[in-house]
Amino acid sequence: MLMVLICSAQVSPIWEDPEKTITHSELFVRQASEAGAELVCFPEQFATGWDPLSGRHIQDRNGPVVRALRRYAMDYGLAVLGSFREASYPHPRNTCIVFDKLGRELAHYSKCHLFTPGREDQAYSAGDTLGLFELAGARFGIAICYDLRFSPLFSAYARAGAEAVVVPAAWPASRRSHWDLFIRSRAAEHQLYVAGINTAGQTPVDTYRGGSMTADPTGEVIASLGEGEGLLVSDIQPQMVSDARRALPVRKDRRPGLYHRLNTPAGKEISSGGPADPGV
DSSP, rough: OOOOEEEEEOOOTTTTTTHHHHHHHHHHHHHHHHTTSSEEOOTTTTTTTTTTTTTTTOOTTTTHHHHHHHHHHHTSSEEEEEEEOOOOSSSSSEEEEEOOOSSSSSEEESSSSOOGGGGGGHHOOOOOOOEEEETTHHHEEEOOOOOOOOOOHHHHHHTTTOEEEEEEEOGGGGHHHHHHHHHHHHHHHTTTTEEOOOEEEEEEOOOOOOEEEEOTTTTEEEEEESSSEEEEEEEEEEHOOOOHHHSSSSSSGGGGGHHHHTTOOOOOOOOTOOSSOTTO
């Protein structure tokens, strides 16, 4: 059975100091490579710490954080995924990018759902496309932190053939129970792997208690970490996704036409916001 080994690097950022954090983070890439991983993933805005209002260290895809991710991949012979503050007009984007072991970009994804309680929507622009890539025979999708609360995004990934979704995050300790709930729920709902890579430690914005975990297509947690820094190793088995969907054909039993009608007020047309997501 095909197995793809992935690693979640649960790191603590050195606040607003990407140079020092990148140097510190290289240890986790080395460990992942020594473990034989095909992919290592870092948390949301790992090099700076997540700050929904920060205008510092904004850069394009040739900036120092992205160059470091590409160098990691080439030096250690595995794919590397990380998040950074991407320059964009009129506001920057919270973007994740992944490189293969040859330093080629496999995919990028900008956070679609901005965290309005933290005013992220005031300082950043939301993304509007999926981030999909293939690696070692498996198909992956990318989501970021708050996206976990929005099941239709994961439905879209399932429809696009994703067998696993990786979720870099800066999920606060105060809502840790929601983190556990949503990772398992998204995995079970859409019958795919969900790997959440969370931040550890404390920043001026919040306190984080890690808890990075991977749930399989049945919603069972197959690997997890505690509160501090660490490297989580998980096996992704695409055949398990096929087996789960065959044993419980949830997608086949969906009724998108019905959902469309239920979301349409009686006797009225769909509003200008567009039709209901058929994957809901």
